[in-house]
Amino acid sequence: MDRGVVVIGAGVMGHGIAQLFAQAGARVRLHDLDEARLAPGLAAVETSLALLVEEEVLSPAEAAAARSRIRPATRLEAALAGAGVVVEAIPELLEEKQALFERIERVVGDDTLIASTTSTLPISRLAARARRPERMVVAHFFNPAQLIPLVEVVPHPSMPQAAVAEVLAMLRRLGKHPVLLRREVPGFVANRLQAALLREAFHLVELGVASAEEIDAVVTEGPGLRWPFAGPIETADLGGLDTWLRLLDNLGSELSKAEQAPAVLRELVASGQLGAKSGRGLIDWTARPVAERLAARDRFLVRLAKLKGR
Ligand SMILES: NC(=O)c1ccc[n+]([C@@H]2O[C@H](COP(=O)([O-])OP(=O)(O)OC[C@H]3O[C@@H](n4cnc5c(N)ncnc54)[C@H](O)[C@@H]3O)[C@@H](O)[C@H]2O)c1
Incomplete structure (x- = not known):
């Protein structure tokens, strides 16, 4: 430097x-x-x-x-x-x-x-x-x-x-x-994990199980709260691997195995609904100022870093 x-x-x-x-x-x-x-x-x-x-x-x-x-x-x-x-x-x-x-x-x-x-x-x-x-x-x-x-x-x-x-x-x-990373893989680690979560999130929207806002709340008010403290693998260890064994065995056949982006995402993009930058995606941004939302996110990240002692 x-x-x-x-x-x-x-x-x-x-x-x-x-x-x-x-x-x-x-x-x-x-x-x-x-x-x-x-x-x-x-x-x-x-x-x-x-x-x-x-x-x-x-x-x-x-x-x-x-x-x-x-x-x-x-x-x-x-x-x-x-x-x-x-x-x-x-x-x-x-x-x-x-x-x-x-x-x-x-x-x-x-x-x-x-x-x-x-x-x-x-x-x-x-x-x-x-x-x-x-x-x-x-x-x-x-x-x-x-x-x-x-x-x-x-x-x-x-x-x-x-x-x-x-x-x-x-x-x-x-x-x-x-x-x-110990070797080269497409998507490295973080984007593979994000893709797995997002694929299932879109699948649940398509099945009509919950709305986009509700799915986000499930993460930000639920498991997502634990992740800045303990990652998913430590969380599994803390919860008990026998429980997670049964959970993965029981749910494996239910989860999305889609190899391509979901239809709902393809349709939104084709119709010009690109998310915050076009005013609408799965969320309606017309009444939600994007700059304010981003500023609030950044302030939150700074405070979280302080909480984590950085
Ligand atoms: N946006 C994200 O969340 C994100 C996260 C991690 C990694 N990345 C990666 O980071 C890279 C940049 O992404 P971004 O989102 O910042 O893109 P961006 O479009 O916001 O910015 C790219 C900038 O590069 C400039 N540029 C284009 N060609 C150039 C050239 N030949 N010489 C000099 N400048 C040139 C453009 O004018 C533009 O300002 C990409 O490889 C992307 O995949 C993006």
């Missing part, structure tokens, strides 16, 4: 990742294609730092110092000069990411770490055209990246153990909780 960090893509993920490094004291260049695309990212950093000051996680001076360490940059090659760490956060398109890595490698030194926050693409495919794949790693952050501790880490198989250890140490210095 001493040599500076470059974050590429100032969208949903990139600005939060830039903020994290800046809070940890690194000089960060945040690159996007033009000023218009950088502006919302920089504004989001301001909003997030203001929240951290309000919640007394940062002093006003610390927040100002973090903000001053982030330099917006529209010229990629100039931004990359001398970088020690590069984090790619552009859209989930393999070809575009591979082309970007080729451009990055033409400029940076051989020892520069190149990380991608891809949600789905395996590191071996991302690095397929790389000159030095052994310095490439997936570091899958979670939205909002500046507040959610988990980062799933999938190094290229050729990355030396010592370099993997350095990646994990760097993420810990950012206050993150890295989890190193």
